[in-house]
Amino acid sequence: MLKTPYLLFLGDAPDALTAKVAQGIKDWRPEFCVGQLRLDGCKADLGLKDMTIAEAKEAGAQTLVVGAANRGGVIAQSWVATLVEAAEAGMDIASGLHNRLTAQPALVAAAEKAGTQLFDVRVPQEDYPIADGKRRTGKRCLAVGTDCSVGKMYTALAMEREMRERGMKATFRATGQTGILITGSGVPLDAVVADFMAGSIEHITPDNDADHWDLIEGQGSLFHPSFSGVTMALIHGGQADALVLCHEPTRTHMRGLPHYQLPTLEALRDLALETARVVNPDVKVVGVSVNTAALNDAEAKACLEEIEARMGLPTADPFRQGAGRLVDALG
């Protein structure tokens, strides 16, 4: 969907965290990145070559990706002149922010004149079919979580990288805006109309080689009352052969819902398996991915060992340890 390579636009990001989308692209798809463009006052730095629009175009950049957010997660008016310049230079523009590129009249006019495209990746770009639940060839692995934001995207990306390094056929399938910007395609599932959710997931995980794995980015949680329907559509549309349970051990309540406890990993295992079996009776839970960022080394080791012993499943933090054991578990 998005044309590569990218020029990563960091705007006037006041800190590194504000540019986390750009950082994700640079971490997971360095081969897509020809350089970075920073405005005055930008405090983020990816360590890429700083480029003007003209230099990036000369270096082959096809798409400027808005890789930072300002306060409120929106496109800043102070950015528009640079985005217009990129469009005029013949580059597509992509953004995952809340306010839309297509709501900036100057940018729309410039893109129309230059024949370039504006991609708001929060907006579904296709009409998706209704799911038909038919068995597809190839293998699929889905990350499911005890909660939102527990490391499902990271886990799937880390597994894809490990598999590619081993020479395996593996494709990360993005289901959220950050994943779409990182890999250049996918479905913004939370913005899809209800009837077409599962169909959109079938659409991005089609028939494939028997030894090819899709690593599907999870969303939400079966136990999160706000978003469980999205997760269910992923489970039935994704038709997983393998499920990886994702967990953040220091979370004290469901994200955004102080009145909801997290489920146990056992409860997640049982409910995810039961629902996934509807579309694939052979599905297995193969491992546990734990985000131990909030723990020190000793705490993390103890936490991982406790979960591994309790669940009887390979358990790893792919950030601390790599995704090798999770990939081994795919069999």
Added chain:
Amino acid sequence: MLKTPYLLFLGDAPDALTAKVAQGIKDWRPEFCVGQLRLDGCKADLGLKDMTIAEAKEAGAQTLVVGAANRGGVIAQSWVATLVEAAEAGMDIASGLHNRLTAQPALVAAAEKAGTQLFDVRVPQEDYPIADGKRRTGKRCLAVGTDCSVGKMYTALAMEREMRERGMKATFRATGQTGILITGSGVPLDAVVADFMAGSIEHITPDNDADHWDLIEGQGSLFHPSFSGVTMALIHGGQADALVLCHEPTRTHMRGLPHYQLPTLEALRDLALETARVVNPDVKVVGVSVNTAALNDAEAKACLEEIEARMGLPTADPFRQGAGRLVDALG
């Protein structure tokens, strides 16, 4: 949302089945119906007084409801002149068909000039919040099904009628276009954007009197791979105190999916309970509603007795027997 009373427009419906939406309104909300309007060739007849637009207006009709579909489920061009006449006479127009009233330029112009409204009830009419899962006052009953189209709407409407006849506080909550046209409000859940599905259901089942029951129309099935995400959002947004299992005993496969078997009622009971407990630990399965339309009297009786004995739950066909036993089961 819709202003009552209604003039039911049957168009040139070639048979009674084509006018089933109008029949549903007349069956469940006879007090909303001032009359029917039939064009030449119409073979459907609700037994209401035939009226011209002028006569209906005189009789107090506020909204013309398109209660029939032509081939393809769309608004026929031969209907537009009558709809324009209704708008010019000051009536709102409501339709649940696939092509939109708002896509008929002559109708849009007439409605604008007359200051009347066009309601395409397949299109969400509000911005819904993201669900927060907070406990609400009042009671809620949700119909869940082994499959799509097994009688969930009928069951909820029949229970509402029985409860009102007993003087109980009860409100049917529509989640699909037919239910919305029948009762005049609700959420077209299958057309809501994923992130807001559960929130839309919370929105239509708000805090209420402690002895008030919402009877929530179910959609899809947790076991239907195309629509299970919609069902899950209903279960978590609906926060049911009572679940009624709905089943059609002659169905040989999931609707539209010849390669999928129906789940057992036991499997539905267990999965619906487990998922519903996330938002309401006290939820109970109170009964089974069986659509025995395809069985003769002896077969229906045997079927209901077998299910009641096996499940240990009050089991009834609300069409054949009324919803009394299901209402009794609410306790």
